[in-house]
Amino acid sequence: MRLTALPAFQDNYIWALQTPDDRTVFVDPGQAGPVFDAADQGMQPAAVLLTHHHDDHIGGVAALRQRWPWLPVFAPADERITLDCERVGENDRVQLPGFDFTVLEVPGHTRSHIAYLGHNHLFCGDMLFSLGCGRMFEGTPAQMLASLQRLAALPPQTWVCCGHEYTLANAVFARHIDPTNAALQRRQQEAQDMRSRSRPSVPALLASELQCNPFLRTNDSAIRAAVATRLGRAPADEVETFAELRRWKDGFRA
Numbered sequence: 117m118r119l120t121a122l123p124a125f126q127d128n129y130i131w132a133l134q135t136p137d138d139r140t141v142f143v144d145p146g147q148a149g150p151v152f153d154a155a156d157q158g159m160q161p162a163a164v165l166l167t168h169h170h171d172d173h174i175g176g177v178a179a180l181r182q183r184w185p186w187l188p189v190f191a192p193a194d195e196r197i198t199l200d201c202e203r204v205g206e207n208d209r210v211q212l213p214g215f216d217f218t219v220l221e222v223p224g225h226t227r228s229h230i231a232y233l234g235h236n237h238l239f240c241g242d243m244l245f246s247l248g249c250g251r252m253f254e255g256t257p258a259q260m261l262a263s264l265q266r267l268a269a270l271p272p273q274t275w276v277c278c279g280h281e282y283t284l285a286n287a288v289f290a291r292h293i294d295p296t297n298a299a300l301q302r303r304q305q306e307a308q309d310m311r312s313r314s315r316p317s318v319p320a321l322l323a324s325e326l327q328c329n330p331f332l333r334t335n336d337s338a339i340r341a342a343v344a345t346r347l348g349r350a351p352a353d354e355v356e357t358f359a360e361l362r363r364w365k366d367g368f369r370a
Contacts, residue, residue, distance in 0.1 A: 117235055119277070120159075121316040122150040127281040128172055129316065131239055134159055135214040141165060143232070143239045144279055146172040148179035163212055166191040166201070167241025168229040173279060174199065188212070192221075194228035204230065222267065224260030225250035231267070237275045237319070240267060245278045246320040247303065248286035249331040251366065257359035261334065264358075268332045272323035283307040283317035289368050290330050293342040293361075299327040334358045 122130040124147040131143040132154055140159040144167055145151050155161060161184055166174050174191075177199055181187055189201035190210050204210060210217040210232065217234035222243045231240040242250035244267050252260050267276075287304040294300055303324055307317040325332055333339050334357045343360050344350045351357040 119237065119275070119319065120154070121277075121318065122154055123281075123316075124150050124176075125172055128279060129277075129281065129318070130176075131277050132159060133215070133235065133237065135162075137214070139212075139214050141212070141215055142180075143167070143277070144173035144241060145176040145180060146174065148176035148183075151176060151180055152183070161187055162215065163187065163210070164189040165210065165217070165232050165239060166197065167231060167239065167243075167279070168192065168226045169194050169196040170226070170242070173241060192228040192230045194226075210234075220266065222263035224252055224255035224263045227254040229263075233270065233274070236271075236273065237277050238267065238270060238322070239277045241279045243267070243278075244276060244325070244329075244331075245280060245286060246276065246283040246307070246318050246325065247290045247300075247329050248282055248365070249329075249362070252362060257362065258355045260362070261355055261358040264331055268322070268326060270322055272321070272326065274322040275319040276322055276325060277319045281311075281316060281318070283320075284311060286329075289365050290328065292368070293330055293364070294333075294338050297328065297338070299324070303328045330361060331358065334361065 118134040120132040124130050130145045132140050134140045138160045139162040141163050143165045190204050191197045191201040193203040204219045206221040208219040217232040220231045222231050225242045310317045330339050334354050343357050
């Protein structure tokens, strides 16, 4: 299968996963224009997958449906998504000719956030980013940490397909709290090289994220030590480590 990141807005990506016969699933089309352009270049829409209700992830669906009224749309069970769509949740399967995804409920960024796992790709919206994670708009630290740990337990060769191009900004924060991590230094350089050539820095291999992403390493001694220095004491547990790390990132300025 072929994966394409379609840029949208300032830093969003609409993911397009394409079979050899050009059938294509589009993930989180916040804008219709990039999907129309992709279709004009030969991608044949097969379905839309939505991870959460934020408009920059669902805003283009109505226009897509005007052009393709038959287009199936899959979404979490959330009344804030008012589109005509099929609601999916934990362990549901999205099965279409050429495609097979399993749905994972990963609350934290929003209360109803889901991810889709299939064909060695994880479409995780705004839950997990390369070298970072989403803000907690609706979830608790314990909830968000549990969701991230669940994703971290997936096969290491899974490709992490996140919703935004945040890698370089995330790398600055990650390096600030984990300055001696050689794998992180290599990942930052790799992302800089890709962006300098106007290429997306994602998808990222989960194996790399497990080495580099501080939000997936809240039990690591280096991360706990950095948080302890900030708190002036050792964090009580992994949830407090994560909660303080997220607060730190929320207010971080390079």
